[in-house]
Amino acid sequence: MSTFTAEHTPAEIVKVFPKASDLFKKRRIDFCCGGDRPLRAVFTEKDVDEAAVLSELNIAYESWSKEDHEIINWDNIALTELVDHIVYKHHAFLNEELPALGQFVTKIFRVHGANHPHLKELHRLYNDFKVDMEEHMIKEEGEVFPLIKEYEINPSEELAKRIHEANGGLEDEHEAQGDILKRIQEITNDFEPPADACTSYRITYARLSELTSDTFQHVHLENNILFKRVK
Structure with missing residues (x-):
């Protein structure tokens, strides 16, 4: 291209x-x-x-x-390897980052919420995202990903149907989680802290930006590559 x-x-x-x-x-x-x-x-x-x-x-x-890049063609990677990449890179990142970042979100809401009312909505949105994403990852790792790995070894129409049914729910959840992140990006002015922001405030916004980027990449791998390949 x-x-x-x-x-x-x-x-x-x-x-x-x-x-x-x-x-x-x-x-x-x-x-x-x-x-x-x-x-x-x-x-x-x-x-x-x-x-x-x-x-x-x-x-x-x-x-x-023109630069030297190692480009991974995920369409040619084994499904098991792709699943493991998602778990050990993206799920691991979220499992570590969600609780830690949540403390920062709570801190800046407590300290600056009176002067920056949008931090109340940010606090609510973030915690909704955290709970939803943690439950989502448990479902993927406990139910759907093992089915995909099994399908790669012993493909069958019945197994494919079970995966497709499960994926439908996951994609709906992805959309809801994506909407939360888009709203967070909107109310934080594209993660641009206000002029009077303290260090914790700036760190929070920077980490929210990183969380959003990683999650969008994560969902892209699942929706547009992993799930489509099983279909």
Whole structure:
């Protein structure tokens, strides 16, 4: 792929050019839950300057493609290896980060909530996301991922049906979790702390930004690659 056009989907682009996820995050363009829609439809819906985004995207891709990168073609990786990557990279990150970051979110709400009312909503949204995501990962690791690993060894129509039924619920949960993160990004002004923010405030926003980026990549791997390959 040499040039991206408005007919490409965000999911297709991120598979070829992983760093496009940064641009999509900045522009609030969904590449995971709703990543299968052509960019043209997204541009129209969001009233985005198509030429400007495509120019920025293709200039960044041209520069990136000249560098030495190890590009993993997840479509050719064994399903078991892909599942393990999701668990040991993305689930491990969330299991460690969610409780720790939650303490920062609570701290800045307690200290600065009176002067920054949006921190009340941030506190509520974050804790909703934390609970939902922890339950979601338990379901994946305990039920769905073992089925996918079994399917790779002994594929059957019955097993595929069970996986598809389970995946439908997971994708709905992904969409709900993605909506929470999009709302967090909105109320934090794209994770830009206010001028009077203390160090803890700035750390919280930086870690929320990292959490959002990692989760979008995580969901992209599941929705647009893992689940589709089983289908």
